[in-house]
Amino acid sequence: MVFSSLIFLLYFMPVSLIGYFLFGFSVKLQNIWLFLVSIAFYAWGEPSFVIIMLVSIFANWIFGLLTESALNKSKQKAKIIVFLDVIFNLSILFVFKYLNFFVDNVNTVAGKELLQRPNLALPIGISFFTFQALSYVVDVYRGDAKVQKSLLNLGLYIAFFPQLVAGPIVRYNTIEQNIYHREFDLNNVINGTSRFAIGVIKKVLLANNFAIVADTIFDLMKIGTKYDTTMIMAWTGVLAYYFQLFFDFSSYSDMAIGLGRIFGFEFEENFNYPYISKSIGELWRRWHISLGTWFKEYVYFPLGGSRVENQDLMVKNTIIVWLLTGLWHGASWTFILWGLYQFLFIILERLINYEKMNIPGWIKILCTQFIFLMSLVMFRCDDLYLLKECFKDMFMANGNSFCNGTSLWVIKEYWMFYVCGFLVATPIVSEAWSKLLSNKTKVLSFLGNLFYCACMCAGMTVAVVSLVRGGYNPFIYFNF
Amino acid sequence: MRKGKLGKGLFVIIFFICMLIYSAFSFRQTWPKVEEYFEEKDGFNIDTLKDDIGSIEGFITENCYARYDCIEIYGTLSRLIGKTEINSFEYAKDDYGGYSLLNFSDQVDNMDYKLVAERVLAFKNDANKHGAKFMYLQSPNKIDENWNPGSKDVPYDIKNEKTDKLIGWMQRFGIDVFDFRETLKNSGMTYQEMFYNTDHHWTGVAAFRAFQDLVKHFKEKYDEDLDPDGYYTNLDNYDVSYWDHVYLGSAGRNVGFSFGDANDYMQLVVPKFEGKISWLGYVGDYKDTVLRYNKLDSENPYLSDSYGFYLYGVAKKDSITNHANPDGLKILFVRDSFMSPVIIDMIPFCSQIDCYWGLYVDDAELKEKVATGNYDYVILSYGTLNMDQSSFNFYTEQ
Structure with a gap:
């Protein structure tokens, strides 16, 4: 269910x-x-x-x-x-x-x-x-x-x-x-229900719509050179998957944490705005936190972790963890490749002490997200053939065009979801809420509360309307 | 006041009240269906548990309280945010406000035209061998540069080019091809008269034009004067009725009336003359048999199926017997849903019409039918939408 x-x-x-x-x-x-x-x-x-x-x-x-x-x-x-x-x-x-x-x-x-x-x-x-x-x-x-x-x-x-x-x-x-x-505890019920509703809204209104774009475009890339998947179309699809994966999984965590709280159980957070991470290492401290913690506690530390005399051992321990993380996500070579890819950048960051390097934050964020985005192509592709086709389409190496009218039409149909996705995947919306709700002026704070309630009711109504209508409702992490 | 507690508290109260009320109302509508299902099944059975779960989920979705209002709300919201695409890129609104099927990979040409034409040729030869004449009828597409080129850059499911290539090969092999796209092009009808706005099918009147041309073709090509006094090909001998705002086609049922600009109408073409027909166990006049009034529901446009009115749309196989003309033609149709109204129009000239849905026809069964059916004509017919190699999975070994 x-x-x-x-x-x-x-x-x-x-x-x-x-x-x-x-x-x-x-x-x-x-x-x-x-x-x-x-x-x-x-x-x-x-x-x-x-x-x-x-x-x-x-x-x-x-x-x-x-x-x-x-x-x-x-x-x-x-x-x-x-x-x-x-x-x-x-x-x-x-x-x-x-x-x-x-x-x-x-x-x-x-x-x-x-x-x-x-x-x-x-x-x-x-x-x-x-x-x-x-x-x-x-x-x-x-x-x-x-x-x-x-x-x-x-x-x-x-x-x-x-x-x-x-x-x-x-x-x-x-x-x-x-x-x-x-x-x-009434607070648990209130906070839990709100958290659950936020999860439902994120899942139905954002993740499901990104899924439509991502699945459509990845299916086109599967066709190969016979279909002219333009570079813009390919990136639109990959970016849709980037958002879909985050919203699909984080919304499920929101719902799980919210439901747990209603029943009086406190689960730890599983996501903490991974898309503002400045390094791959940081991203993995913000993404699927419970899985990262599990591997750290039950694989990495028992192997010796980072506190080993020989750095080679540390590298070996890290590679084992990332191979297993890749395999945990699915039985496919693309997942193994994906795990090794994460390992490569994590080790590289450690070697050059990347997190402490004096580079503007926004550049670090962009670089990290680009690297992660590339890894998600491996994550999404069922096999190495599709992976090859996707990368070729993304970098115009498939004899494909840069852009065409159909690509722009797809963007025109879904651009608003990308804007919402960006705002919700970063702390912008939550910061704005916090400011609105904690306004020191009582009237403004009251209005802020009403506005919050109205937005949540509207979001939930649209989500239920979408579900009643029926439509695309996949759940990526069910496959794991 | 703790941060946001008022807003959250208020929301939670509304959430639970609405959830419980909506659940109760939906349950009232759903439960009888579930009961009915288990009564029909003679109770619960552990072996079919998984199927039962799937069925129950289906009942829950279909019988939610105010479901059609929800679809209208969805359509309105989609329209407000400027969307023209429906149902995961299945349909898109065109410049006329109608909904047309999409297919991104329409430009991908995976069809081996010569091979498909050879299969059709083998089909023709087999029909000829058993004494039947053979023809291929081509039904039209909603999107066509002659009547509605569609919105720019939208990847419609057109396949007109593929159709032209295949027809070219079939004609090269000497197969008689009759193209209803030409009929509509020369009909003087407007796009709105030819096709439903919220469905991909042609209207009853457009199909009747095709029928008129087909009868002419029988005469010109095969010297078969089916309607010497022109009675059956005269639209005046049919009741043509229209109802506005009471019909939604298969695309429209996903987004409701509120999504598009165009309203849709129900259009029925019903013979004024009587018939003595048997079909699927029904016996009697047209209205009692091949015209299915139970598919029409003027109260609820979502439940009304104007196209299903004709022979339920399409079935894997069916057979129509015309008791009023026992000496009439015997025709085998291998077809898709486009042909249904035309087949009904053909009934007066035939003693028997057997039909197979081409997409699902079994090769051996078809050959057996051709060999033993004693047909006068064998007709293969597809709309451009079905112009894929998978629609021609018969006579594959030839």
């Missing part, structure tokens, strides 16, 4: 909220309710995959208990149990996410169909809930989290629907206290 869908907004959300607040007298009952609605939420997308998630919950619960019990006797034994848990979780991930890719490559290398392609469908959100489950057992082993004796509570942590299918990746100790102790 998608948050920005009518089934969720009209039925699932009201029912889950009413049930939740009806059980307000008992946190335990609220947890049972949340677990049940989370299972229903997941089953709505693909009923059979619920079994995989339930197996994952049960297995990690057992591994958690075994780890804790082993820790009291022998650290070595606990380590083995954690190792088995890692193998278990990665095996699930490998089978459902990477096996097709692996078989394809083996067959390509062999030059014949050595192995039969299993064609397994990818369970929605498997990368997210597997990473959460994995981090829980590791945290128990490290002593960073107490073992969860209740299967239901662990199930709620892993399956909690706001963050189940597209993150943010929540660490167990972040919400451990919320699982046990939650009290009704």
